[in-house]
Amino acid sequence: MTDYHEPALCEKVLHYLNAAARKEGVIVDGTLGDGGHAELILRNAGPGCRVLGIDRDASALERARKRLAPFGGRVGFVHGNFSDIKGILRREGIVKISGLLLDLGVSSRQIDNPERGFSFMRQGPLDMRMNVDDKTTAAGLLETLSDTELEFVFKTFGEERFSRRIVRAIRKAQAKGPVTETLQLSQILVNAVSAPRHAKIHPATRSFQALRIAVNDELESLKTGLRDSLDVLEEGGRLVAISFHSLEDRIVKQFFRTEEKGCVCPPRLPVCVCGRKRTVRVLTPKPATPSRKEVQDNPRASSAKLRACERVYV
Numbered sequence: 001m002t003d004y005h006e007p008a009l010c011e012k013v014l015h016y017l018n019a020a021a022r023k024e025g026v027i028v029d030g031t032l033g034d035g036g037h038a039e040l041i042l043r044n045a046g047p048g049c050r051v052l053g054i055d056r057d058a059s060a061l062e063r064a065r066k067r068l069a070p071f072g073g074r075v076g077f078v079h080g081n082f083s084d085i086k087g088i089l090r091r092e093g094i095v096k097i098s099g100l101l102l103d104l105g106v107s108s109r110q111i112d113n114p115e116r117g118f119s120f121m122r123q124g125p126l127d128m129r130m131n132v133d134d135k136t137t138a139a140g141l142l143e144t145l146s147d148t149e150l151e152f153v154f155k156t157f158g159e160e161r162f163s164r165r166i167v168r169a170i171r172k173a174q175a176k177g178p179v180t181e182t183l184q185l186s187q188i189l190v191n192a193v194s195a196p197r198h199a200k201i202h203p204a205t206r207s208f209q210a211l212r213i214a215v216n217d218e219l220e221s222l223k224t225g226l227r228d229s230l231d232v233l234e235e236g237g238r239l240v241a242i243s244f245h246s247l248e249d250r251i252v253k254q255f256f257r258t259e260e261k262g263c264v265c266p267p268r269l270p271v272c273v274c275g276r277k278r279t280v281r282v283l284t285p286k287p288a289t290p291s292r293k294e295v296q297d298n299p300r301a302s303s304a305k306l307r308a309c310e311r312v313y314v
């Protein structure tokens with residue numbers, strides 16, 4: 001047991017990145033976190049292969065920097081959003097990459113730190129920013145979004161059935177004073193959402209997930225990062241994405257499907273007029289998931305789904 005975030009699906013990550021066969025080139029870890037996956041990649045790839053680690057969270061980068069120090073110049077660090085992958089690589093003077101890993105969401109270290117406000121179980125400020133330089137916090141969203149916007153957030157990003165009821169409960173609480181603390185919001189949600197007696201998840205789970213996604217604009221970052229990775233992956237370069245909830249997984253799955261198909265003409269047209277060619281070969285017809293043993297050892301991996309594809313130029 002270490003103090004670090006426990007990385008999920010390690011063997012599959014190495015397999016789908018084809019790490020052991022990489023003798024040179026650059027693999028980008030777009031969600032460096034504590035550097036667990038990056039360390040494995042560096043250990044398994046040839047000494048000519050470098051890793052560029054990106055994270056929005058400066059404190060995660062600091063931890064990873066210490067952990068990966070033994071790899072010296074084989075690893076680089078960038079504080080940024082993987083949605084800016086093209087700009088980041090341009091600034092680093094890198095033209096093409098051999099692989100991109102996206103291990104989405106937040107790390108255990110972020111969730112477990114009450115000061116970051118991600119957990120509905122720990123008292124702290126209702127913050128939820130991955131990058132503390134960003135302006136919008138979760139408490140800020142509760143203050144500034146209209147009822148309709150807030151309801152949209154809970155319904156769309158949390159797939160929450162009781163979104164209207166939740167917004168009403170938050171407004172009622174705000175009439176007495178601002179809602180700025182995690183446990184304060186958690187209690188409002190528990191009171192507002194009638195959880196079935198045998199519910200598997202805490203009544204605040206979906207709403208906290210929704211706010212986190214909104215604060216960090218996670219789904220748009222994912223869409224942009226996936227799209228722009230196509231311009232920087234070399235022929236045979238691999239894209240590996242691990243998602244932890246259905247909204248992310250759906251985006252990855254849909255993106256892979258569209259890019260593998262290439263043509264976007266309506267099915268009623270007898271011949272292709274769009275001229276779009278496929279850009280990837282999907283390597284995981286079904287997502288890879290953790291074994292029972294991995295889930296036992298690392299329960300947070302239980303919802304992980306890994307999808308991978310290879311860049312092709314036709």
Ligand SMILES: C[S@@+](CC[C@H](N)C(=O)[O-])C[C@H]1O[C@@H](n2cnc3c(N)ncnc32)[C@H](O)[C@@H]1O
Binds near residue numbers: 008031106
């Ligand atoms: C699940 S953790 C990654 C853990 C990492 N694979 C490891 O082995 O330690 C996700 C990390 O990605 C970062 N992150 C999430 N979305 C990001 C984005 N759009 N751009 C850059 N970093 C992001 C988070 O700050 C967090 O540190």
